[in-house]
Amino acid sequence: MTRLVMKFGGTSVADMERIARVARLVAAEKAAGHEVAVVVSAMAGRTNELVAWTDAAGRAAPGLEPSDDEYDLVVASGEQVTAGLLAMTLRHMGHRARSWLGWQIPILTDDAHGRARIDDIPAEALGAAVDGGEIAVIAGFQGVTHGGRITTLGRGGSDTSAVAIAAALQAIRCDIYTDVDGVYTTDPRIEQRARRLARISYEEMLEMASLGAKVLQTRSVELAMAKGVAVRVLSSFTEPGEAGSDTGTIVCDEEEIVEKRIVSGVTYSRDEAKITVLGLPDRPGVSSKLFSSLADANVNVDMIVQSRARTSDTANMTFTVGKRDAVRAMELIRAIQADVGFEDAQVDEDVAKVSVIGVGMRSHTGVAKTMFGALADRGVNIQVISTSEIKISVLIESAYTELAVRALHAAYGLDQVG
Amino acid sequence: MTRLVMKFGGTSVADMERIARVARLVAAEKAAGHEVAVVVSAMAGRTNELVAWTDAAGRAAPGLEPSDDEYDLVVASGEQVTAGLLAMTLRHMGHRARSWLGWQIPILTDDAHGRARIDDIPAEALGAAVDGGEIAVIAGFQGVTHGGRITTLGRGGSDTSAVAIAAALQAIRCDIYTDVDGVYTTDPRIEQRARRLARISYEEMLEMASLGAKVLQTRSVELAMAKGVAVRVLSSFTEPGEAGSDTGTIVCDEEEIVEKRIVSGVTYSRDEAKITVLGLPDRPGVSSKLFSSLADANVNVDMIVQSRARTSDTANMTFTVGKRDAVRAMELIRAIQADVGFEDAQVDEDVAKVSVIGVGMRSHTGVAKTMFGALADRGVNIQVISTSEIKISVLIESAYTELAVRALHAAYGLDQVG
Numbered sequence: 001m002t003r004l005v006m007k008f009g010g011t012s013v014a015d016m017e018r019i020a021r022v023a024r025l026v027a028a029e030k031a032a033g034h035e036v037a038v039v040v041s042a043m044a045g046r047t048n049e050l051v052a053w054t055d056a057a058g059r060a061a062p063g064l065e066p067s068d069d070e071y072d073l074v075v076a077s078g079e080q081v082t083a084g085l086l087a088m089t090l091r092h093m094g095h096r097a098r099s100w101l102g103w104q105i106p107i108l109t110d111d112a113h114g115r116a117r118i119d120d121i122p123a124e125a126l127g128a129a130v131d132g133g134e135i136a137v138i139a140g141f142q143g144v145t146h147g148g149r150i151t152t153l154g155r156g157g158s159d160t161s162a163v164a165i166a167a168a169l170q171a172i173r174c175d176i177y178t179d180v181d182g183v184y185t186t187d188p189r190i191e192q193r194a195r196r197l198a199r200i201s202y203e204e205m206l207e208m209a210s211l212g213a214k215v216l217q218t219r220s221v222e223l224a225m226a227k228g229v230a231v232r233v234l235s236s237f238t239e240p241g242e243a244g245s246d247t248g249t250i251v252c253d254e255e256e257i258v259e260k261r262i263v264s265g266v267t268y269s270r271d272e273a274k275i276t277v278l279g280l281p282d283r284p285g286v287s288s289k290l291f292s293s294l295a296d297a298n299v300n301v302d303m304i305v306q307s308r309a310r311t312s313d314t315a316n317m318t319f320t321v322g323k324r325d326a327v328r329a330m331e332l333i334r335a336i337q338a339d340v341g342f343e344d345a346q347v348d349e350d351v352a353k354v355s356v357i358g359v360g361m362r363s364h365t366g367v368a369k370t371m372f373g374a375l376a377d378r379g380v381n382i383q384v385i386s387t388s389e390i391k392i393s394v395l396i397e398s399a400y401t402e403l404a405v406r407a408l409h410a411a412y413g414l415d416q417v418g
Numbered sequence: 419m420t421r422l423v424m425k426f427g428g429t430s431v432a433d434m435e436r437i438a439r440v441a442r443l444v445a446a447e448k449a450a451g452h453e454v455a456v457v458v459s460a461m462a463g464r465t466n467e468l469v470a471w472t473d474a475a476g477r478a479a480p481g482l483e484p485s486d487d488e489y490d491l492v493v494a495s496g497e498q499v500t501a502g503l504l505a506m507t508l509r510h511m512g513h514r515a516r517s518w519l520g521w522q523i524p525i526l527t528d529d530a531h532g533r534a535r536i537d538d539i540p541a542e543a544l545g546a547a548v549d550g551g552e553i554a555v556i557a558g559f560q561g562v563t564h565g566g567r568i569t570t571l572g573r574g575g576s577d578t579s580a581v582a583i584a585a586a587l588q589a590i591r592c593d594i595y596t597d598v599d600g601v602y603t604t605d606p607r608i609e610q611r612a613r614r615l616a617r618i619s620y621e622e623m624l625e626m627a628s629l630g631a632k633v634l635q636t637r638s639v640e641l642a643m644a645k646g647v648a649v650r651v652l653s654s655f656t657e658p659g660e661a662g663s664d665t666g667t668i669v670c671d672e673e674e675i676v677e678k679r680i681v682s683g684v685t686y687s688r689d690e691a692k693i694t695v696l697g698l699p700d701r702p703g704v705s706s707k708l709f710s711s712l713a714d715a716n717v718n719v720d721m722i723v724q725s726r727a728r729t730s731d732t733a734n735m736t737f738t739v740g741k742r743d744a745v746r747a748m749e750l751i752r753a754i755q756a757d758v759g760f761e762d763a764q765v766d767e768d769v770a771k772v773s774v775i776g777v778g779m780r781s782h783t784g785v786a787k788t789m790f791g792a793l794a795d796r797g798v799n800i801q802v803i804s805t806s807e808i809k810i811s812v813l814i815e816s817a818y819t820e821l822a823v824r825a826l827h828a829a830y831g832l833d834q835v836g
Binding site: 016019050053057058059069070073074077080081084085086087088089092101104149 | 437475476487489491495496498499503504506507517519521566567568
């Protein structure tokens with residue numbers, strides 16, 4: 001017998017009808033011979049309702065003792081409800097099942113309420129229960145401190161719960177059921193010829209997640225990579241039997257992927273804004289001052305490029321920040337204008353970041369050349385470039401997003417990926 | 419410093435505005451020099467919503483493993499949410515506060531899910547927290563088994579939580595805030611001259627609770643009596659300052675009530691149905707067969723009277739059952755008609771039970787005489803009578819209920835009670 005972890009998100013358990021469908025999917029895996037642990041999110045909309053109440057209760061009021069611990073207690077109740085309802089539904093279908101809350105397993109975390117990290121999962125009792133044939137229904141998103149207070153793992157934390165449980169149970173795989181049936185070479189809403197990938201490496205998945213493909217939470221992929229947990233992404237909107245072992249996308253070690261590709265996917269994001277600081281004096285410490293002021297205010301800076309200005313003794317600095325941070329970033333920059341002595345600062349929110357990702361870039365040359373050539377052929381102007389070992393990102397005018405995505409998808413032959 | 423327990427029901431915490439008012443009432447007691455522990459129910463309507471989901475999940479499906487443990491897990495989430503929100507609100511007002519769930523204190527119970535009984539409350543940590551000046555906000559209605567599973571104490575169980583916490587903390591008093599401002603000599607909607615009682619004994623309160631005055635849950639009064647916890651019933655719909663120590667009704671030992679009354683209150687209930695079995699053979703074992711069949715089906719029988727029938731060798735038996743059990747009771751009785759050999763059975767739902775209650779009956783005679791006289795004067799016909807040491811109940815035609823209540827209220831001089 002092998003242990004399997006299945007995870008269902010909020011839309012998959014949004015009402016009793018969908019919970020019943022989830023129960024059928026779980027029962028099918030049990031019937032197929034697995035020992036099953038299921039991780040569930042709160043019913044869709046529930047968490048937002050609970051968060052709204054905590055806002056009304058003054059959770060985020062300035063100058064007062066923060067209530068992140070009480071926030072966690074309140075919002076964790078959402079997953080608690082789903083876990084109980086799914087366990088009941090499974091029993092109603094004649095199966096043995098029981099719910100497990102974070103503190104009951106326990107899923108031990110640090111004290112960072114609202115964004116806690118899992119320290120340890122002593123899974124003896126849980127493991128014994130599933131080995132005894134009982135389906136374990138686990139409330140996702142939540143843990144407990146060593147001092148016995150409820151914590152939550154941050155938005156999307158149920159993915160992380162599922163991977164951590166899979167690691168603790170030494171499960172053969174962690175199946176993440178969601179509203180898409182796998183990871184695609186690009187967004188099928190933009191490129192109809194986008195193809196589902198049978199397998200993708202952890203590294204590629206991490207880049208995809210951080211670059212805008214909202215399939216898996218980044219931390220859950222990091223954890224899966226660190227613990228060597230094979231993750232499968234697949235749709236919960238299928239009936240049992242339709243979800244054979246060949247469906248979905250397996251996220252795994254690069255070595256386990258037989259068919260080698262240079263580029264695995266094209267992603268895009270419109271969540272960034274471009275800031276340009278003009279006429280920066282060309283002396284040491286200027287860049288440091290600029291980026292320190294942003295870092296101190298927790299504003300994340302992504303792409304950065306520095307260029308010489310028309311006058312010989314100054315430089316221009318262009319970089320991107322999250323769109324929601326753009327206004328604050330501009331305020332911070334203007335606050336140090338007199339001190340730093342630059343000429344002007346401008347913000348442009350009309351930009352998009354398009355990226356190509358692939359572990360094959362490590363061993364293959366010419367990837368950048370293909371990218372820039374394909375974009376130039378279509379008349380797409382590149383404003384900023386950034387790269388990592390396995391991805392190249394370009395910032396372009398937002399209106400060209402779809403055109404650029406389609407051009408790159410074709411340029412790397414992704415239409416033919418199996 | 420003295421410890422005080424305050425309890426607020428579902429209507430008192432129905433929305434964020436009311437939770438803020440509760441926080442002000444709590445803060446006022448803290449400012450008055452008490453160490454405060456607060457017990458809260460789920461927001462009004464919340465428990466019903468959760469229960470409806472568990473019904474849809476097949477909780478009560480016949481022939482399957484019961485899911486009472488999962489039911490408890492789901493419904494206990496309601497109190498969890500309120501506790502977190504109230505703790506946050508108190509912090510927002512500048513107080514030190516934290517929530518405590520049943521398993522965190524812990525409130526240890528037996529395994530009787532859905533109607534668990536409290537075994538023990540090791541209150542060292544809780545006591546230390548309130549002694550340190552922190553307001554403890556406790557989720558009512560819930561406990562935890564010795565094996566670490568969540569339990570609930572049954573409907574109205576938050577009253578029991580509050581009294582048990584007060585006993586464990588050796589609090590000077592347990593204040594139960596509700597939507598009425600105390601215990602009245604009778605229902606003020608029927609008799610405008612009904613007066614709030616400053617004090618009432620545990621025994622009288624128990625009779626009142628079981629006879630239809632829905633102020634306190636019966637079990638909480640039993641527990642208060644057993645543990646010697648002084649309970650005060652008062653309204654949460656007042657602002658701090660209005661609720662002085664002279665408001666509400668104190669439920670306490672008979673010895674602590676200076677002013678002695680013979681009768682403390684008049685109650686009524688329309689929740690019963692009268693069943694009459696005619697022409698029962700006059701031989702041993704017949705009554706036993708009749709009432710055994712009802713008891714085996716968990717039908718509670720209340721008042722019973724047997725009378726000789728017109729024919730010399732048979733008897734008639736009249737008794738009352740809860741109105742919701744009336745149909746089933748009649749089915750059970752008809753099922754044994756051939757075996758027992760009675761002539762006919764009739765049900766009458768058009769009845770009411772009116773009762774007078776007072777510990778003074780123990781030492782004073784003539785209470786029954788006054789009751790029957792007052793009813794006779796008004797032309798109210800008594801169908802069945804039952805008595806205990808401190809109460810007399812009569813079953814009458816439902817249409818006479820208000821008339822009878824007013825007549826008895828006047829007959830015992832309750833209009834003059836201070």
